[in-house]
Amino acid sequence: xxxxxxxxxxxxxxxxxxxxxxxxxxxxxxxxxxxxxxxxxxxxxxxxxxxxxxxxxxxxxxxxxxxxxxxxxxxxxxxxxxxxxxxxxxxxxxxxxxxxxxxxxxxxxxxxxxxxxxxxxxxxxxxxxxxxxxxxxxxxxxxxxxxxxxxxxxxxxxxxxxxxxxxxxxxxxxxxxxxxxxxxx
Numbered sequence: 001x002x003x004x005x006x007x008x009x010x011x012x013x014x015x016x017x018x019x020x021x022x023x024x025x026x027x028x029x030x031x032x033x034x035x036x037x038x039x040x041x042x043x044x045x046x047x048x049x050x051x052x053x054x055x056x057x058x059x060x061x062x063x064x065x066x067x068x069x070x071x072x073x074x075x076x077x078x079x080x081x082x083x084x085x086x087x088x089x090x091x092x093x094x095x096x097x098x099x100x101x102x103x104x105x106x107x108x109x110x111x112x113x114x115x116x117x118x119x120x121x122x123x124x125x126x127x128x129x130x131x132x133x134x135x136x137x138x139x140x141x142x143x144x145x146x147x148x149x150x151x152x153x154x155x156x157x158x159x160x161x162x163x164x165x166x167x168x169x170x171x172x173x174x175x176x177x178x179x180x181x182x183x184x185x
Contacts, residue, residue, distance in 0.1 A: 022052065
């Protein structure tokens with residue numbers, strides 16, 4: 001069960017995504033193929049359908065705060081991609097391909113304020129999901145049962161979903177000056 005509570009911005013983002021679902025999936029597929037050439041080997045229609053399913057999982061997370069469908073889809077994709085020889089980098093870049101496409105989509109279809117709010121709602125859930133997806137990809141490769149399914153599935157070992165808090169830049173000009181000889185960490 002997710003601890004993410006939908007907000008007006010997440011509900012608007014999900015509604016916007018649903019109204020342009022097919023075109024967003026196609027744009028993400030084009031972005032992905034440019035970023036990760038290995039995905040050119042995947043059938044374009046299958047890739048778009050796969051991305052459409054994942055996009056639907058994100059929509060459910062934004063609308064209802066439920067991550068089970070999305071994480072199950074990611075588990076299935078991780079197993080498929082790993083068995084096809086894709087690297088962790090390929091897999092993570094695929095997930096990251098959603099973000100610039102969605103940012104541009106929201107900014108082109110909304111006022112600046114509404115677009116930023118919608119994108120922030122997506123980013124709040126997307127970045128933690130990407131981290132979990134990377135861990136899951138590694139787990140699938142190390143922990144499989146004879147039938148090729150991850151051994152941890154269905155055993156309650158999945159950590160709870162926690163949305164990311166987006167920090168604000170604070171302080172004034174005096175905080176911009178670092179003491180001499182100190183390197184920021």
